[in-house]
Amino acid sequence: MSKDYYQILGIEKGANKDEVKKAFRKMASKYHPDKATGDEEKYKEVTEAYAVLGDDKKKAEYDTYGQSFNGAAGGGFGGFDFNGAQGFNGQGFEFDINDIFSNFGFGGGGQQTKRGRDVSIDINLSFEESIFGVERKLLITKNNSCKTCDGKGAKLGTNTKSCDVCGGQGKVREQRQSIMGAFTTVRECDACHGLGTVPEEKCSECSGNGVTRSEEEVVIKVPAGIQNGEVIRMTGRGEAIPHGQPGDMYIKVHVEHHANIKRDGTTLTANLSIKLTDALLGGTYNVETLDGKVDIKIPAGIAHGELLRIKGKGVPYNNSRGDFMVKISIETPKKLSRKAKKIIEELRDEGI
Ligand SMILES: [Zn+2]
Numbered sequence: 447m448s449k450d451y452y453q454i455l456g457i458e459k460g461a462n463k464d465e466v467k468k469a470f471r472k473m474a475s476k477y478h479p480d481k482a483t484g485d486e487e488k489y490k491e492v493t494e495a496y497a498v499l500g501d502d503k504k505k506a507e508y509d510t511y512g513q514s515f516n517g518a519a520g521g522g523f524g525g526f527d528f529n530g531a532q533g534f535n536g537q538g539f540e541f542d543i544n545d546i547f548s549n550f551g552f553g554g555g556g557q558q559t560k561r562g563r564d565v566s567i568d569i570n571l572s573f574e575e576s577i578f579g580v581e582r583k584l585l586i587t588k589n590n591s592c593k594t595c596d597g598k599g600a601k602l603g604t605n606t607k608s609c610d611v612c613g614g615q616g617k618v619r620e621q622r623q624s625i626m627g628a629f630t631t632v633r634e635c636d637a638c639h640g641l642g643t644v645p646e647e648k649c650s651e652c653s654g655n656g657v658t659r660s661e662e663e664v665v666i667k668v669p670a671g672i673q674n675g676e677v678i679r680m681t682g683r684g685e686a687i688p689h690g691q692p693g694d695m696y697i698k699v700h701v702e703h704h705a706n707i708k709r710d711g712t713t714l715t716a717n718l719s720i721k722l723t724d725a726l727l728g729g730t731y732n733v734e735t736l737d738g739k740v741d742i743k744i745p746a747g748i749a750h751g752e753l754l755r756i757k758g759k760g761v762p763y764n765n766s767r768g769d770f771m772v773k774i775s776i777e778t779p780k781k782l783s784r785k786a787k788k789i790i791e792e793l794r795d796e797g798i
C-alpha cells in the first residue's frame with residue numbers, strides 16, 4: 447500500500463527542504479538500529495521517505511502523484527509499495543530506486559517490464575467494407591524489432607557474454623553520501639539494459655539495441671460488421687523498445703455514409719419510391735442491395751412507409767446475416783393530365 451512520506455517524517459504535507467532534512471535527521475537518529483531507541487522497520491521507512499522527499503525531482507513527482515495513488519490503491523499502479531527494497535544491512539541501506547519510480551511510467555501494471563509506446567491510427571472504410579470486412583495494408587514508420595538480429599542485438603552467429611560494466615548483475619550500485627552515511631542506490635545497468643549479458647559482437651544494423659526505426663507493412667484485417675468508431679487492437683504491434691515489450695497498435699475505424707442504405711444493428715434499410723398505381727395494384731421492383739440487385743414484389747394496396755423484408759441480405763454476424771428492409775415511399779403525382787384527372791375523379795365516385 448502507498449505510504450504517506452510526510453506522515454512518516456512527522457511533518458506537514460508540502461514541507462520545505464529544510465524541514466524535511468531536519469525531520470529526517472531527528473527521526474533517523476532516533477530509530478537508528480544502533481541506538482537504544484532503534485527500530486529497524488521504522489528506520490527503513492524514514493530513510494525511504496527521505497530518499498523521496500529529500501530529492502527535489504522525486505519530491506515533486508511524489509507531491510503530484512503520490513497522494514492520488516493512495517486513492518487508487520489496488521488499481522493498475524504499483525504505487526509506493528516497497529516490495530523492491532533490499533535487505534537492511536546495518537551499514538547503510540540500499541534499495542532499488544527504479545523499483546519505486548518505474549511505477550510512474552506507463553505499463554500501468556506496476557511490473558518492471560518496459561513497454562514501448564502504443565501507436566494509434568485512423569482508417570476510413572466505405573460502407574460496404576464495414577459490412578463485409580476488408581483487409582487493409584498500411585505502411586507505418588515506427589520502431590520495430592531489428593530483423594537482422596531478430597531483436598537480440600547480437601551479430602548473427604555470435605554468442606553473448608557477461609556484461610563488464612555490471613559484472614553480469616544487470617544492476618549498478620551507486621554510492622552517495624547522506625547525513626546518515628553511505629547510501630547506496632541500485633539502478634539498471636545501461637550497458638546491458640539489466641540483462642547482465644551483452645552480445646560478443648553487436649548487430650551492425652541496430653547497434654546492438656535490437657530495435658530499428660523502419661517502415662513496416664501492417665496488414666489490418668477488418669472484421670465484417672464493424673461499426674463506425676470501433677477500435678481494433680493489435681497486440682504487440684506498437685513501438686518496439688530495446689529489451690522490453692512492444693506497445694500495442696490501435697486502429698480507429700471511420701465508416702462512410704451510404705447514399706441510400708442505413709444500418710441499425712444487423713439490419714440494413716433502404717428507401718424505395720414506387721408509383722401510386724403500383725401501390726394500388728401491386729408490381730415488381732428492382733432493389734439495389736449490397737449483394738447486387740434483387741427483385742422484390744410489391745403487394746397491391748401497400749401503404750406509404752411500410753417495410754418489406756429481404757431475408758439474409760443484411761449485416762453478417764455469427765455465420766449468419768441480418769435482413770435487408772425496403773421502406774416504401776409512394777410518389778404522389780404533382781400534376782395530372784386531363785385524362786388522368788378524369789379517371790381519378792371516376793375513382794373518387796367509386797369511393798376510393
Ligand atoms: Zn539488430
Ligand SMILES: [Zn+2]
Pocket residue numbers: 609610611612613614615616617635636637638639640641642643
Ligand atoms: Zn550490465
